[in-house]
Amino acid sequence: MSEHRVELTVNGARLAATTEARTSLGDFLRLKGGCTGVHLGCEHGVCGACTVIVDGAAVRSCLMLAVQAEGATVTTAEGLAAADGSLHPVQQAMRENHGLQCGFCTPGVVCTFAALVDRNERPDEAELVNAMSGHLCRCTGYQGIRKAAKALAEGTVGQSQQTGSAA
Amino acid sequence: MKPAPFDYVAPRTVAEACAVLSEAGGGATVIAGGQTLMPLLNLRMSQPFILVDVNHIEGFSGVTRVPGGTRIAPATRQAAALKDGTLAAHVPALVSALGHVGHHQTRNRGTIGGSVALGEPAAEMPATAVALGAAIDVASVRGTRTVPAREFYLGPYMTVLEPDELVTGITYPDWGEGHVVLFNELAQRPGDFALTGFVGTLALDGGKITRAGLAWMAMGPTPVAMTEAEAVLAGQTLDGIDIAALSDLALRPTAPFDDQHASAEYRRTVGKRLFEKTLRAALQVKEVA
Numbered sequence: 001m002s003e004h005r006v007e008l009t010v011n012g013a014r015l016a017a018t019t020e021a022r023t024s025l026g027d028f029l030r031l032k033g034g035c036t037g038v039h040l041g042c043e044h045g046v047c048g049a050c051t052v053i054v055d056g057a058a059v060r061s062c063l064m065l066a067v068q069a070e071g072a073t074v075t076t077a078e079g080l081a082a083a084d085g086s087l088h089p090v091q092q093a094m095r096e097n098h099g100l101q102c103g104f105c106t107p108g109v110v111c112t113f114a115a116l117v118d119r120n121e122r123p124d125e126a127e128l129v130n131a132m133s134g135h136l137c138r139c140t141g142y143q144g145i146r147k148a149a150k151a152l153a154e155g156t157v158g159q160s161q162q163t164g165s166a167a
Numbered sequence: 168m169k170p171a172p173f174d175y176v177a178p179r180t181v182a183e184a185c186a187v188l189s190e191a192g193g194g195a196t197v198i199a200g201g202q203t204l205m206p207l208l209n210l211r212m213s214q215p216f217i218l219v220d221v222n223h224i225e226g227f228s229g230v231t232r233v234p235g236g237t238r239i240a241p242a243t244r245q246a247a248a249l250k251d252g253t254l255a256a257h258v259p260a261l262v263s264a265l266g267h268v269g270h271h272q273t274r275n276r277g278t279i280g281g282s283v284a285l286g287e288p289a290a291e292m293p294a295t296a297v298a299l300g301a302a303i304d305v306a307s308v309r310g311t312r313t314v315p316a317r318e319f320y321l322g323p324y325m326t327v328l329e330p331d332e333l334v335t336g337i338t339y340p341d342w343g344e345g346h347v348v349l350f351n352e353l354a355q356r357p358g359d360f361a362l363t364g365f366v367g368t369l370a371l372d373g374g375k376i377t378r379a380g381l382a383w384m385a386m387g388p389t390p391v392a393m394t395e396a397e398a399v400l401a402g403q404t405l406d407g408i409d410i411a412a413l414s415d416l417a418l419r420p421t422a423p424f425d426d427q428h429a430s431a432e433y434r435r436t437v438g439k440r441l442f443e444k445t446l447r448a449a450l451q452v453k454e455v456a
Binding site for chain 2: 024
């Protein structure tokens with residue numbers, strides 16, 4: 001039915017496109033923004049894989065319409081690493097602690113943690129683990145993700161021997 | 168898993184929103200945070216012709232003190248309410264329950280008004296409104312009215328709201344200084360809907376209960392007020408409560424359902440146990456083995 005012009009900032013760049021009202025933010029980011037790191041899993045708010053950062057807060061991109069994101073600033077997993085390729089502390093923590101197996105749930109997990117870390121330099125472990133409950137990992141790789149959360153809370157990211165660039 | 172097509176409008180005033188709802192003749196659905204509605208749309212369990220987004224209506228977000236209570240604007244985010252100092256001071260039962268509403272990520276979008284208005288029987292916000300005796304302000308092109316939460320719910324996702332009506336605020340009455348908050352729920356995973364649970368408040372004067380407001384979630388087609396237990400509690404001293412007798416009374420109005428997660432019998436048994444355990448802890452009565 002109705003077509004809408006939607007303009008928002010995605011990973012620092014302007015994204016303007018016309019879309020149906022029913023298009024979810026997740027589909028919009030994938031189809032119009034090329035952000036295929038946005039993983040749509042269950043599409044009814046249960047799995048958390050599609051989580052992105054909208055105006056500083058982690059939200060499910062399957063439970064928000066693209067038209068509702070008009071004017072918003074959105075960060076997806078693609079936008080977390082620095083321009084020179086150096087990893088965001090959350091990505092680094094996940095890498096060092098084997099926080100991913102198949103990687104499907106990972107972009108969502110990383111966005112949830114990054115929203116908390118970027119808002120509050122050192123969120124405590126309980127807060128991170130609580131936020132983790134909004135993500136399903138079908139590999140059941142929760143212990144690695146939990147270790148990454150612990151490292152972020154304790155500020156020990158980048159101190160292990162496995163440090164490396166994104167290359 | 169994609170919604171059926173619909174139109175979308177984002178009105179700036181209550182009058183504009185009500186006009187759209189009225190013109191749509193029942194074909195419109197209100198969206199606030201969308202954390203309950205979007206799954207229903209994606210699963211095509213709900214297929215409105217037009218979606219009325221109330222997030223941009225002026226004055227639809229925020230918490231204010233009003234005479235005798237605290238008013239929450241309908242599109243106030245659950246995450247914001249969870250950190251709100253006024254709510255922590257005056258409506259702590261709501262804040263206790265909020266921590267169990269969905270997940271961190273859904274609370275960042277989900278609203279108080281949306282949850283109250285939709286009426287999921289296992290959800291925390293409808294039960295809290297019923298327990299505390301909240302009043303729900305409603306507007307339409309025909310005028311405004313205020314509905315007591317205890318008269319608002321008719322069944323699962325069914326309320327007294329007419330298709331052209333919009334929730335414009337929820338007012339939670341004051342329960343006085345030093346009141347006791349009761350909250351507990353059992354869910355399969357954190358953030359899932361409760362299998363059973365309850366929320367409530369006891370108003371105290373000295374060691375005496377002056378008023379009780381208690382309601383179950385997931386124990387019937389709507390939130391279930393523990394009317395008889397409330398009546399028995401009022402006027403009692405804290406150390407004079409017969410917890411076993413009270414929990415039997417509390418369970419009497421419930422009509423729990425069987426589903427793939429739990430049988431009605433399980434909900435009753437565990438609900439009673441949770442209620443007794445929580446009340447004992449709140450009253451600091453030592454648990455009898």
